[in-house]
Amino acid sequence: MNAHADTELLALLDQIVDPLIGRGLAEAGAVAEARREDGRAIVHLRLDFPAASLRDTLIGRVRALLTEHGIESQVTLDWAVRSHAAQQKLVPLPGIRNVIAVASGKGGVGKSTVAANFALALLAEGARVGMLDADIYGPSQPQMLGVPDEKPQSPDGKLAIPVRAHGLQVMSIGFLVDPEQPMIWRGPIVTQALMQLINDARWDDLDYLVVDMPPGTGDVQLTLAQRIPLAGAVIVTTPQDIATLDAKRGLQMFRRVEVPVLGIVENMALYTCPNCGRSEHVFGQGGGDSIAERYDVELLGSLPLSRSIREQADSGVPTVVAEPESEIALLYRSIARRAVARLAYGEAPDAFPSIEIAED
Structure with missing residues (x-):
């Protein structure tokens, strides 16, 4: 903040409490400049998370408030993502400001699909993003991101250049092995391979490296959670009782190694029949809410059970890229924004409504 910032302007800006930030703009440190010039206010906002889809709305709120007080204004907004502390004071990785794990307590809950769309949503919001496919036994990101036949290049014979997919920087064991051959490796070898990747x-x-974690809470998962410098984790579950039970274990695993849990994503929450329009909670209802309430974490959003999500992932063009203006893509972007805003500004009590959508 400029030392000559206008105190009246700062006081006015603090009246705007964005739900993603949870406190006034000035108090949150989101005001990079607030001064007067030639009879008008010059305000520059700088957020600590990417928010391309919020820029016009937040600028409009500031301008409207200043206009109410008879102040003509010029308002701009950008973001600069900073590094956040990792667990156990692990050293940050070169070229990466923050690492976020996307994890699940069990397989079959759509974690990898959520991880791919989560990473692409952060990219769409204006961040520089990478994807590490850490599921050695079942690497799916090369296929899901449409680059199954690509190989990382290494001009110097030392470091590999990640594969580019839809603007993401991607590394996966799937680029390096025959997709039809099983990975018959024990835990220590798996961990070593992932750390090399x-x-x-x-x-x-990168502002964010999204890690698609292997499902479960065994030795490999725990070792990765201890050795990769994680800024936070997102837990994916379905509403099904057995899935939420395993999700709780995953959540507790991250907490034990002092990794902040940024929130819960409830996947396959509601199915809407495309023919009759009837909606049904196929896997139960309220599982994500119950975890969020019991463990005091955010329910970032509830995603529908949708054929289009599956088909687009299978085709190598996930929903956020295939249908960027669709309701589901916008929900993925909301989930991603809320997760990284939580990382940037901490918890905003009672600021986030529960979001759930269904396909028409």
Whole structure:
């Protein structure tokens, strides 16, 4: 903040409490400049998370407030993502400001699909994003991101340049092995391979590296959670009782190694028949809410059970890219924004409504 900032303007800006930030703009440190010039206010907002879809709305709120007080204004907004502390004071990885794990307590809940769309949503919001496919036994990101036949290049023979997919920087064991051959590796070898994937890649100035974690809470998952410098984790579950039970274990695992849990994503929450329009909670109802309430974490959003999500992932063009203006894509973007806003500004009590959508 400029030392000559206008105190009246700062007081007015603090009246605007964005639900993603949870407190006044000035108090949150989101005002980079607030001064007067030639009879008008010059205000520049700088957020700590990417928010392309919120820019016009937030600028409009500031301008409207200043106009109410008879102040003509010029308002701009950008963001600069900073690094956040990792667990156990682990050293940040070169070229990466923040690492976010997307995890699940069990397989079959759509974690990898959520991870791919989550990463693409952050990209769409204006961040520089990478994807590490950490599921050694079932790497799906190369297929899901439409680059199953690509190979990382290494001009210097030391560091590999991640594969580019829809604007993401991507590394996966799936680029390096025959997709039809099983990975018959024990835990220590798996961990070693994953650490090589992440450490031997030339990541190019990433705001966020999204890690698609292997499902479960066993030795491999725990070791990764202890050795990768994680800024936070997102837990994916379905409403099904057995899935939420395993999701709770995953959540507790991250807490034990002091990794902040940024929130819960409830996947396959509601199915709407495309023919009759009837909606049904196929896998139960309220599982994500119950975890969020019991463990004091945010329910970032509830995604529908949708054929289009599955088909688009299978085709290598996930929903956020295939239908960027669709209701589901916008929900993915909302989930991603809320997660990284939580990382940037901490919890905003009672600021986030529960979001759930269904296909028409």
